[in-house]
Amino acid sequence: MQASAVEIRNVNKFYGPFQALKDVDLSVPAGKVTCLIGPSGSGKSTLLRCINFLEEYDSGEIRIDGRLIGYDAPGRKMSGRALREMRRSIGMVFQQFNLWPHMSARENVAEGLIRVRGLSKTEAGARAAEALAKVGLADKMDNHPSRLSGGQQQRVAIARAIAMEPRLMLFDEPTSALDPELVGEVLTVMKTLAAEGMTMVVVTHEMGFAAHVADRVAFMERGELVAADTPDRILHQPQDPRIQSFLRTYHERNSF
Amino acid sequence: MFSIPVFLESLVPLFWAARFTLLISVGGIALGLVIGTLVCAAGLSPSRALRNFAALWVSFLRGVPLLVQLLVFYYSLPLIGLDVPAMVAAIVTVGICASAYISEIWRGAINALPRGQAEAAVAIGMAPTDVWRRVILPQAVTMSLPALINELILLVKASSLVSVVGILEITRASQAQAATTFRPLEVYLAAACIYLVINLCLAALGRWLEHRTAV
Numbered sequence: 001m002q003a004s005a006v007e008i009r010n011v012n013k014f015y016g017p018f019q020a021l022k023d024v025d026l027s028v029p030a031g032k033v034t035c036l037i038g039p040s041g042s043g044k045s046t047l048l049r050c051i052n053f054l055e056e057y058d059s060g061e062i063r064i065d066g067r068l069i070g071y072d073a074p075g076r077k078m079s080g081r082a083l084r085e086m087r088r089s090i091g092m093v094f095q096q097f098n099l100w101p102h103m104s105a106r107e108n109v110a111e112g113l114i115r116v117r118g119l120s121k122t123e124a125g126a127r128a129a130e131a132l133a134k135v136g137l138a139d140k141m142d143n144h145p146s147r148l149s150g151g152q153q154q155r156v157a158i159a160r161a162i163a164m165e166p167r168l169m170l171f172d173e174p175t176s177a178l179d180p181e182l183v184g185e186v187l188t189v190m191k192t193l194a195a196e197g198m199t200m201v202v203v204t205h206e207m208g209f210a211a212h213v214a215d216r217v218a219f220m221e222r223g224e225l226v227a228a229d230t231p232d233r234i235l236h237q238p239q240d241p242r243i244q245s246f247l248r249t250y251h252e253r254n255s256f
Numbered sequence: 257m258f259s260i261p262v263f264l265e266s267l268v269p270l271f272w273a274a275r276f277t278l279l280i281s282v283g284g285i286a287l288g289l290v291i292g293t294l295v296c297a298a299g300l301s302p303s304r305a306l307r308n309f310a311a312l313w314v315s316f317l318r319g320v321p322l323l324v325q326l327l328v329f330y331y332s333l334p335l336i337g338l339d340v341p342a343m344v345a346a347i348v349t350v351g352i353c354a355s356a357y358i359s360e361i362w363r364g365a366i367n368a369l370p371r372g373q374a375e376a377a378v379a380i381g382m383a384p385t386d387v388w389r390r391v392i393l394p395q396a397v398t399m400s401l402p403a404l405i406n407e408l409i410l411l412v413k414a415s416s417l418v419s420v421v422g423i424l425e426i427t428r429a430s431q432a433q434a435a436t437t438f439r440p441l442e443v444y445l446a447a448a449c450i451y452l453v454i455n456l457c458l459a460a461l462g463r464w465l466e467h468r469t470a471v
Contacts, residue, residue, distance in 0.1 A: 052379055054375060054378065054379060080383075080384070084381040084382070084383060085381065086381075087378070087379060087380065087381040088380070088381040090379070091379075091380070092376075092379040092380075094372055094375070094376065096370065096372050098370070098372035098373060098375060098376035099376075100373065100376070100377075100390075100391055100395075101395065102394050102395055102398065102469075111377075111382075111390060112377075112380040112381070112382065115382050115383070115386045115390065116380055116381045116382055157376075160376075160380070161380070164380055164381075
């Protein structure tokens with residue numbers, strides 16, 4: 001029995017009358033890569049953002065290493081301090097990178113180490129340099145984001161997250177904003193992380209990545225988690241007609 | 257005939273009067289920054305009462321001409337038993353008026369920041385004070401600089417209105433000068449030149465600041 005890093009049980013999320021997540025259940029095994037796929041608007045990103053409580057779920061439970069996130073008890077929100085402490089060990093990478101434009105690559109990575117982990121500037125700078133070297137940007141440390149390509153910016157964003165030494169990494173469509181020729185360098189960094197045993201949850205439209213790197217693939221549609229299984233069973237032998245139709249559309253769009 | 261000697265002679269006392277213009281403008285923008293920041297914070301706060309207060313503050317002060325505000329403020333002070341120097345009344349009125357515009361400048365810049373900027377900081381566990389201090393405000397200040405310099409230049413020109421409460425700033429001084437020399441064209445042209453020089457300097461200062469904070 002594999003230990004679960006994230007346990008999602010019966011999670012519901014409403015935006016006014018619109019239900020974005022419907023009774024979602026999902027277990028994310030530790031040390032594995034779980035990909036969330038599905039059409040846009042299916043709730044993948046919302047679910048991912050609920051895992052670090054950037055988005056507040058309305059009912060159900062999300063447990064990170066056994067600990068409930070966002071609430072002390074059902075309906076009672078946890079304190080900001082407790083939530084921040086839990087977020088420290090959850091890295092997140094965004095579609096739009098969200099690097100801070102007024103800081104260099106190195107400062108972007110060091111900022112969290114200084115403010116959140118309380119490291120000295122020197123120590124944080126050294127750790128930031130290590131993290132940037134790891135994503136292949138040792139020579140770009142002093143550049144501001146505006147002087148970096150999209151792929152480089154996203155790698156800085158990954159370095160910013162891994163420098164905090166998280167136990168879990170969330171990726172929200174990390175390659176969707178990139179020019180096609182820059183997707184590869186970001187996926188390579190993600191594969192390295194996966195090979196090192198990082199627990200990863202990845203919302204993606206890169207079916208190739210899901211097929212080759214994911215240990216589990218979960219398919220969502222209209223706020224429901226339709227199925228979660230091995231990449232092979234979801235992507236190559238899908239049983240559910242909704243998955244079949246999604247993949248058909250995907251293949252048609254990508255063939256020429 | 258336009259007399260160049262008269263023009264040059266009027267420059268000297270008007271330059272001297274410019275210190276009041278600068279005092280009112282700089283004092284006004286400083287006060288306006290403090291009050292405007294508080295009003296902006298009130299406008300962005302979760303409290304409905306504070307938000308309503310900020311909205312009222314901005315719409316009232318933007319909706320009444322500065323000249324009228326000055327007169328109302330100046331003549332209402334004695335009613336409540338306050339005897340403040342005209343200069344103080346002028347700086348306070350100009351500052352309060354500027355605060356409405358400055359709070360809107362801040363609000364615009366903060367709202368223009370992509371939500372992801374703060375989210376990235378929140379996601380790594382940064383405390384709200386650090387999110388504001390390290391991520392939101394530095395970018396908001398940079399974005400606001402052109403508008404703030406604009407506001408400062410507007411204040412330099414608007415300070416001519418305080419002549420109505422008897423402060424001998426550039427405009428009032430040139431009126432007095434014109435009345436004694438009977439050479440209004442030379443005197444007012446000299447006044448125009450002094451305003452222009454001040455504002456060109458402020459614009460240059462603004463460009464320098466923008467350049468320094470550019471990313």
